[in-house]
């Protein structure tokens with residue numbers, strides 16, 4: 001099935017009780033049983049909910065996986081993956097990833113005896129070198145937030161298999177429309193569905209997709225035991241969002257390319273980080289594993305002062321100054337003080353995330369308005 005057809009039909013069957021074409025919001029906490037243990041497969045809504053089930057089936061299909069699981073947020077999905085591990089186990093993670101993932105690893109799970117090693121995963125040799133007999137998981141994000149660095153998923157999958165470690169890819173920035181890590185050999189895909197999957201800045205949710213039935217069982221056990229499940233209304237919103245993923249992503253990509261080119265040609269702009277540029281240092285890998293380059297980018301200006309960055313951040317009228325990304329509306333963000341404030345300054349700067357870096361989530365408004373807005377703000 002082609003992408004457009006799949007996104008519209010994934011997971012949704014006419015409702016068995018009425019024929020409703022859209023899966024209803026099953027707003028219930030429990031299900032009546034005919035006799036103890038005699039039921040329709042639904043017992044208690046932390047464990048099963050029909051709206052959530054439709055969405056989880058959709059999640060599996062859009063990443064070409066066998067199974068999908070929904071969580072109350074992206075970080076709750078990440079949290080579930082780390083709970084597969086035991087004290088003493090080691091994780092190799094990217095040194096340039098979403099700040100909340102870094103915070104979860106360093107501030108929460110390190111306390112429980114899980115060891116994290118951070119490497120530059122854009123060179124996969126760094127991962128090979130960091131592998132030990134205790135490595136159980138490799139965690140990568142590609143493209144990264146906010147520097148748009150690219151890691152070769154297929155190459156890391158080979159290393160993970162040899163090491164008998166799981167590979168989990170945070171695919172939030174690309175969305176399943178642009179990249180499918182399971183097809184490239186990853187064991188797990190994680191998304192913050194809050195972003196492109198929901199797509200309308202109206203829901204917080206996360207998900208995991210996988211092919212292995214045993215891994216699915218372990219993660220389902222964690223999902224119901226720890227309880228970070230999304231409510232049925234939120235599941236409905238994401239189910240609806242997925243139906244237009246292809247149309248939205250097409251426009252995010254078109255607008256993204258035009259905005260990136262505009263910024264690159266602007267005399268006051270120093271550098272634009274966007275993986276669609278042919279001279280982006282990992283463009284060849286991006287081209288190999290992605291179907292397009294999306295609407296996420298970052299840039300710095302020739303006047304590299306924080307004051308200048310703050311001035312631009314406060315001057316846009318169409319781009320809203322806000323955290324998050326992947327919605328229909330364009331957002332502008334200051335990673336150093338907003339999304340990535342939880343990463344120590346030296347760590348940040350070592351990895352290229354300077355105090356003056358500005359991140360854009362290019363939305364699907366008319367691109368002429370977006371360019372005019374940036375032009376007046378940069379001044």
Ligand SMILES: *Cc1c(COP(=O)(O)O)cnc(C)c1O
Pocket residue numbers: 073074075076098100101141145170172173191192193194195204205206
């Ligand atoms: C937002 C985000 C997360 C966390 O997801 P939440 O839904 O906010 O919990 C994880 N990874 C990336 C790349 C993100 O952008």
